[in-house]
Amino acid sequence: MDKKTVLIVNNLIREYGSLRAVDDISFAVKNGEIVGLLGPNGAGKTTIIDMILGVLEPTSGTVEILGYDIKRQRSKAMEKVNFAAVYSHVPGNITVRQNLTIFGLLYGVKNLTKRIDSLLVEFDLREFASKKVGLLSSGEQTRVNLAKSVINLPNLFLLDEPTASLDPSTARLIREKMRSYVQKINAGILWTSHNMHEVEEVCDRVLFLSRGSILLEGNPKTLPQEHNKKDLEELFITIAREPLSLRLE
Amino acid sequence: MNLRRIYAVFLRQLFLLRHNWTRFSAIFVWITIDILLWGFITKYLNVISHSGFNFIPMLLGAILLWDFLVRVQQGIILALLEDVWAQNFLNYFASPLTIGEYISGLILTSIVTTIVGFGFIIIIAGILFGYNIFSLGLYLALFLFVLFIFGLALGILTSGIVLRLGPSAEWIAWPIPAIISPLAGIFYPLSTLPHSLQFIAKCLPPAYVFEGMRQVLSLKILSPSYLLAGVGLSIIYLLFAYIFFNYIYRVVIRTGRITRFSAESTS
Numbered sequence: 001m002d003k004k005t006v007l008i009v010n011n012l013i014r015e016y017g018s019l020r021a022v023d024d025i026s027f028a029v030k031n032g033e034i035v036g037l038l039g040p041n042g043a044g045k046t047t048i049i050d051m052i053l054g055v056l057e058p059t060s061g062t063v064e065i066l067g068y069d070i071k072r073q074r075s076k077a078m079e080k081v082n083f084a085a086v087y088s089h090v091p092g093n094i095t096v097r098q099n100l101t102i103f104g105l106l107y108g109v110k111n112l113t114k115r116i117d118s119l120l121v122e123f124d125l126r127e128f129a130s131k132k133v134g135l136l137s138s139g140e141q142t143r144v145n146l147a148k149s150v151i152n153l154p155n156l157f158l159l160d161e162p163t164a165s166l167d168p169s170t171a172r173l174i175r176e177k178m179r180s181y182v183q184k185i186n187a188g189i190l191w192t193s194h195n196m197h198e199v200e201e202v203c204d205r206v207l208f209l210s211r212g213s214i215l216l217e218g219n220p221k222t223l224p225q226e227h228n229k230k231d232l233e234e235l236f237i238t239i240a241r242e243p244l245s246l247r248l249e
Numbered sequence: 250m251n252l253r254r255i256y257a258v259f260l261r262q263l264f265l266l267r268h269n270w271t272r273f274s275a276i277f278v279w280i281t282i283d284i285l286l287w288g289f290i291t292k293y294l295n296v297i298s299h300s301g302f303n304f305i306p307m308l309l310g311a312i313l314l315w316d317f318l319v320r321v322q323q324g325i326i327l328a329l330l331e332d333v334w335a336q337n338f339l340n341y342f343a344s345p346l347t348i349g350e351y352i353s354g355l356i357l358t359s360i361v362t363t364i365v366g367f368g369f370i371i372i373i374a375g376i377l378f379g380y381n382i383f384s385l386g387l388y389l390a391l392f393l394f395v396l397f398i399f400g401l402a403l404g405i406l407t408s409g410i411v412l413r414l415g416p417s418a419e420w421i422a423w424p425i426p427a428i429i430s431p432l433a434g435i436f437y438p439l440s441t442l443p444h445s446l447q448f449i450a451k452c453l454p455p456a457y458v459f460e461g462m463r464q465v466l467s468l469k470i471l472s473p474s475y476l477l478a479g480v481g482l483s484i485i486y487l488l489f490a491y492i493f494f495n496y497i498y499r500v501v502i503r504t505g506r507i508t509r510f511s512a513e514s515t516s
Contacts, residue, residue, distance in 0.1 A: 075345045085339075105256060
């Protein structure tokens, strides 16, 4: 395995009965790289993320994280991975600090109290430290989830629409924070989003999915022009509505 | 097994118990009601029987031991249900936590809640009815060991059922001890049961505990065969429950149920 590659996905297939939700997908994410996983609803983005996290078994294919095969060494691999998803929240019935303590222990974080204190400052959560997460606004809860997702300084982040419930100002702050994390700890990020401006701003490379397959791959800043589209949003809409037209190109 | 991760699972339950009196009181309330009910029944039986036979150690002792088993089983299933209700499975199982560590965390939770709950009802039984369960001597430790192991097995088994069938299967967890209780010979010798049911009863570790308890109370000895059968069977049940839970975990990962747990199905 190339030393600079944190994630290798090889010929990944996931079938639900006769439906092939993920169809023979291969890609890699390198250190310091933010890769956008784009596609319309139902394209297979979350299914791919679930398989990388080891919470869904592929029908066939392999996932390697820092050289660990997720099927055989899931626990070891997950020490270096973390995730935040719009559909997954830390338990709302315990406080922010308690949640961070539990996840810090689960991810084997050293000097945990110090790490939690720094995360509370970094994600502007100090005043909520002793508040139950379920009592916070959705934006504040998202910040807690993001704080949890970086608690172990992972080499690979999986972010499934991480800014979906944030106001534009907080979303921008989070984007900047994640970019600076990538630079600081040289991590790789797999980022899904339906906000094409966000994708253009943060991603170094994008993979466009349609019906479980990768349809296009490239630099989000140049990809639209390469396919005679005004911008990434127009390209996205084309993929969602007429994927065949791009397949034929 | 990573002890820090086991502690994390336990610590979450501790946080939940520490800050919520309704959760904390659940450890005591039902088993205390049980002790009060059976305590007064045994007192009444002592009065009306005129036989001079003391029902208190036989019946109240039995219900104390039975409640110990129920407390162990519910300690596990309640801890698992907290993660069901908080939709926490994805957070847990997408972390380095292994299924063995998760179960160990649930067991640790159950041990602590059982010690607290059982300790409380021992005191209640002593103060209100003058019953000292420690009069069973060293045999008590053996009885508790068998019931603890079997309680864990029941808790893990019912947790596996909930994990497989989803949140709607929560109700299955509650009546399982009650379903077993008529066959466990809690209040009567196994010879009271019809022959066909006696065979089933002999497959249940608690039956050996309660037969053994009656033997200790009347003859002051315990047949080694009761002891061996109870210990051996309870360990077999625990191994089976662990294998079952592991199998169910693999199924829910394979089918993707763990990521769609609240939907209770993947199709």
